[in-house]
Every structure is written in C-alpha cells, then in structure tokens.
Amino acid sequence: MKKIYITDLDHTFLRNDLSISDYTKKIWNSYAQNAIMSIATARTYRKTMQFLDGVHLNAPMILLDGALIVTEDKKIIDSKFIPKKIADEIIDEGGKFGIYPFIITLEDRDSLSEAFLHSDILNTAQQEVLTRYVKEDNLQECKNMRASEDNFKIVYMGEEQLLRDLAQRLEEMFGDELKYILAPEAYVGCYFLTLLHKDADKSHGIQSVSEHVGFDLKKLTVFGDNFNDIGMFHLAGTSVAMFNAQEGVKSKAKIVLDHTNDEDGVARYLEGLLNAK
Numbered sequence: 001m002k003k004i005y006i007t008d009l010d011h012t013f014l015r016n017d018l019s020i021s022d023y024t025k026k027i028w029n030s031y032a033q034n035a036i037m038s039i040a041t042a043r044t045y046r047k048t049m050q051f052l053d054g055v056h057l058n059a060p061m062i063l064l065d066g067a068l069i070v071t072e073d074k075k076i077i078d079s080k081f082i083p084k085k086i087a088d089e090i091i092d093e094g095g096k097f098g099i100y101p102f103i104i105t106l107e108d109r110d111s112l113s114e115a116f117l118h119s120d121i122l123n124t125a126q127q128e129v130l131t132r133y134v135k136e137d138n139l140q141e142c143k144n145m146r147a148s149e150d151n152f153k154i155v156y157m158g159e160e161q162l163l164r165d166l167a168q169r170l171e172e173m174f175g176d177e178l179k180y181i182l183a184p185e186a187y188v189g190c191y192f193l194t195l196l197h198k199d200a201d202k203s204h205g206i207q208s209v210s211e212h213v214g215f216d217l218k219k220l221t222v223f224g225d226n227f228n229d230i231g232m233f234h235l236a237g238t239s240v241a242m243f244n245a246q247e248g249v250k251s252k253a254k255i256v257l258d259h260t261n262d263e264d265g266v267a268r269y270l271e272g273l274l275n276a277k
Contacts, residue, residue, distance in 0.1 A: 002035050004215050005270070006062070006206065006232065007223040009041040011186055011261050012242055014051060025054050027267040030274070032056035036215055040202045040222070040232060042153075042194070044104060044114050045070060046137060059213050062205030064104060065181070065196055065228055067152040069208045074112040078208045080197035081106070082154060086177065087147030090154055090170060090195060097166050099123065101195075102155045105148035107138075114138060114152075119145045125157040125190040132187075154195040157185060163193040170195065183227045184246065194228070203231030223266050225249060240269060 007013045014020060031037060040062035041048055048063060049072070060069050060077045069077040082090075087103065094101055100119035107113040116139050118126065133139055147154075156163055160182075167180050179201055181194040210217060218237040222229070225245040233239035233252045241253035244260040259265035 001216055001219060004036040004038075004059075004220040005031060005223075006038050006040050006059075006209075006220065006236075007266055008202075008225060008229050008232075009039055009043055009048065009051060011225040011244060012223050012229075013039065013261070013266050015262050016187075018051060020051065020055060021264055021267075024264045024267040027264075027271050027274075029056045031270060032058055036213060038062070038209065040066070040205055040224075040229075042228065044116075044137075045074070045112050046114060060209050062202055062209060064152045065194060065200060066202045066205035067196055067200035068106075069205055069212075070112065076109065076112070077212050078205075079106070079150075079152075080200035080204075081149075082147075082151040082178070082195065082197055084147045084149050084151065086174065087151045087154060089173070091145050091147060093169060093173065094156060094166060097162060097169075099156055099158055099162065099166065100145055102126070102129075102157070103145075103147055104152045104155075106150040106152060107148070115140050115148065117142055117145065117148070119143075123158055125185070125188045128188045129157065152196075153200070156193040156195075157188070157190055160191040163191050167193050181228050201231050202228060203235050206232055206235050223269075224253075225261070240266075242266075 036059045038057050038059040042065045060071050067080045100121050103117040105115045107115045120141050120143050179196040185192045220236040221238040222232040222236040223240045225242045230252050239253045240255045241250045242265050243257050250256045257265045259268050
C-alpha cells in the first residue's frame with residue numbers, strides 16, 4: 001500500500017514570505033507518482049490554490065482547519081459549519097469585549113466561492129492581516145456585522161489575555177458545541193482565537209480523506225508546527241514537527257526536524273528518506 005504524506009502550510013511547507021522554493025516543489029513532486037500527497041491548512045481554497053501553484057496533489061485537501069474537505073477541482077467531500085444563530089451570538093459576545101472577528105463563509109457551493117467578512121472596527125493586528133489580502137480574496141466590510149448561513153470559521157486576533165477571557169466566556173456559553181483554538185500568530189506577533197464546528201479539525205479531516213481515498217493511517221506521515229496540528233500527530237504513524245514549531249507541538253511529535261520552514265525542512269526530510277533507500 002502507498003505511503004501518505006500530508007503537510008500543514010504556514011510555517012511548515014510555506015516559507016515565511018509565503019513562497020515555496022523550486023527545491024521543495026521538485027522533491028515533493030517526485031513523491032507524487034508513488035505516494036498519496038495532500039495538505040492540511042487553516043487557509044481557504046482560494047488562497048491555498050494560489051500558494052500551491054506547481055505543487056502536485058493527488059488526494060483531497062483539508063482546508064479551514066478541517067471545516068472543508070475538497071478536491072482541487074472543487075468537489076466537496078465534507079464540510080462543517082457554525083450555524084448562523086450561534087455565529088451571531090459569538091459576534092455579539094465579542095463586541096462586549098470590544099473586539100470583532102474575521103468570518104470565513106461559503107457563498108456558493110457550486111463555485112466554492114468564499115467570503116471573508118470583517119467589521120469596520122479593526123484592531124492593529126487585524127489591520128496588518130488585511131494588508132496581505134487583495135480584492136480578489138472577496139473581502140467584505142460589515143458596519144453592523146452579522147454572520148452568513150454557512151460559516152466555516154470565526155477568528156479573533158489580539159492580545160493573549162483578552163482572547164483567553166473571551167474563549168472562557170464562549171466556552172461557558174456553548175460548551176462542546178464548538179471547537180476552540182487559541183495559539184500564537186507568528187506573522188503578526190499576536191494571538192488568535194479560532195472557533196469552529198465541534199468536528200472541524202485536521203484529525204477529522206484526515207479521517208474523511210482516509211475514508212475517501214482508502215489508506216492505512218499507520219503509513220501516514222504528517223508535518224506541522226502549531227497546536228492545530230496536534231490532532232494529526234495523534235492519528236499518523238509518523239508525526240514530524242518543524243524546528244520552528246511551538247515547543248508544545250514538538251513534545252507531541254515523533255520526529256523534530258533540524259530545519260525550519262525557511263530552510264525547506266519538509267523537502268529535506270523527504271529527500272533524506274529517498275537517500276536512505
């Protein structure tokens with residue numbers, strides 16, 4: 001049976017300037033003929049496809065932290081949404097803390113058109129993040145922010161303690177109806193709080209891909225750097241943390257690389273496997 005390789009994108013497969021080197025593409029693509037290759041990311045379909053130009057995948061992608069499982073040609077394998085009623089209550093509660101979220105929604109299922117909703121009230125971290133997006137990313141400013149019917153994920157950005165307090169309050173309100181991820185945001189230097197459907201995570205995503213493609217999890221190798229990757233680590237036969245990974249993530253990995261994402265750590269590991277044969 002084929003081996004399977006699934007990698008996170010940001011700070012794992014992508015360099016810090018959001019590029020993928022020709023070397024990494026060459027090594028990764030050399031595996032695609034004889035192995036099952038895919039990605040698991042917090043990114044949207046649109047952004048992911050922009051980043052992966054020239055990278056070969058042959059299995060469904062795990063996107064939006066596992067809220068969307070989809071093929072490159074936009075066939076949806078699985079999706080998990082936060083209902084509008086709950087999402088609106090989250091927005092209202094965040095407003096009491098003086099903070100408003102980003103919301104990634106599905107506008108059209110056939111075209112897989114996504115919308116990136118944000119309030120006209122932004123903190124410094126959010127302003128910085130928006131500089132990385134362009135009009136084609138379907139940004140929608142909202143003066144009186146309301147959720148859509150199909151909400152993939154809700155993301156707050158800001159100071160750690162503020163987000164911890166907000167997370168605690170939301171968990172008191174919704175309990176295990178939601179998944180809560182609080183982690184450092186390495187690009188901007190703040191923290192982010194991501195809210196998802198309770199079954200939207202990378203581990204559930206891997207299980208969906210496994211059922212769709214048909215593979216043995218013992219033959220799965222995953223690569224990651226942040227706390228939303230730990231679920232994958234628990235499932236995979238081999239879990240690999242980048243040198244630049246969070247310390248709590250390294251402690252959960254079977255292998256910790258000597259190289260960072262900026263040093264093509266994933267490709268160096270895969271090339272090492274080839275040379276060891």
